[in-house]
Amino acid sequence: MRLSRRHPRYASLRVRASLADAAGRGLVAPEGLIAHGRGEAFDYLLGERTSPSARRAERAAAVWLRHARRPVLSVNGNVAALAAGEVARLQRAVPGLSVEVNLFHRTAARAALVGRTLRRAGVRGVRGVRPTARVPGLPSDRAWVDARGIAVADVCLVPLEDGDRAEALRRLGKRVISIDLNPLSRTSRAADLPIVDELCRALRGISRASRRIGPSPRDGRLPAFDAPRALAEAYATIDQRLSRAARRRKPPR
């Protein structure tokens, strides 16, 4: 498909085309394309930029990851397709950060492909390609994790995560940091530290903040974060955008 640079949504169309291509190669599940669309809608409502509130959440996430004893970043097909380079950058910025393949629609082939995509982007020690433990309370193939990764993590960064799984991780006593553009999603509401921002912007934001923090004690003590306030601020951002839209005129005929 040829994309016209004249199209007002050219940038967005280009990301879509690259995700569609990743789906063709089996890296992204068809349901992952639908999930991307949901994210696009919320990003549009949020004005397609990082809000001051999201920036604060990204700084707090950097502190949590630096203080964690066993921080893990969970990666699915969409994350690998959209942000493999950002994942590698974050791993360099947060020493000791494990990266684990974690798929909702798991097949051995897709897990291997996600692992390969991450390694090619420079991620080291990719876990979870052949999972070795299960999260209790989840049905079927969605329960699989790595026995030395998410299974024993104290802080889990879960971008674009399913609500069921985010809740299950929380029930295991793990601190959950989500990256999810939908502030109403079960994932955002279950997270201890919900980041309501686009994936690449959020990962870059955490990396930047993390490099500024410098060496931190790996003491597992995490400063408090006001999650309900962060979600309320995201609702308010959307609300302002809708109010502005309501005042805008129709395009001329």
Add this chain to the structure above:
Amino acid sequence: MRLSRRHPRYASLRVRASLADAAGRGLVAPEGLIAHGRGEAFDYLLGERTSPSARRAERAAAVWLRHARRPVLSVNGNVAALAAGEVARLQRAVPGLSVEVNLFHRTAARAALVGRTLRRAGVRGVRGVRPTARVPGLPSDRAWVDARGIAVADVCLVPLEDGDRAEALRRLGKRVISIDLNPLSRTSRAADLPIVDELCRALRGISRASRRIGPSPRDGRLPAFDAPRALAEAYATIDQRLSRAARRRKPPR
């Protein structure tokens, strides 16, 4: 992929799986899956039901379609996959309604498949499988239409339409009725009569209203519709839902 009936979003997962299947068969473009996700997000924000404002828009659309001299319903891959039966029902409810295949990502194979899907569902006289005219001002393959369909229509019902095309149809002096869950989209803002509702609910709503109207004069005179007000009402519906969410408590740990 096995779907768990225990999943809180089972109904939505089922529609997703059927669309993913349609994409596998080539009926839906990968970008169509992404577009579905955008719609899902807005439907969620609208409470997944037809608002009183959308119901009024559907009644007005029925009147416009019954009064039109040459009404045309435009159908793309997503519409065929999600609502071929509803399209056939609307055609029975609105005598003289042309149905035209109209693809953003046009290939001869997908156009033929959309046509076949519609005919199997009972749609008669499907146009646009081999398009014969072009809409001025649109790049490449998105300009194609049927010389006896959209090209000469006075009223176009365009569900899930691209903003560029909705604006181009409007510049040709046609009355555009959109069905689009995003009240902020260029399509919704360009439409003379924007219906902010889910596709199947909207088509059913128009069919029901149309049967109640009875025979109408095909005089081409259409009663006025306050499009900015309809959009403002959709913003308000989303706003209320966000305010309720802001008051809701976090799920128990």
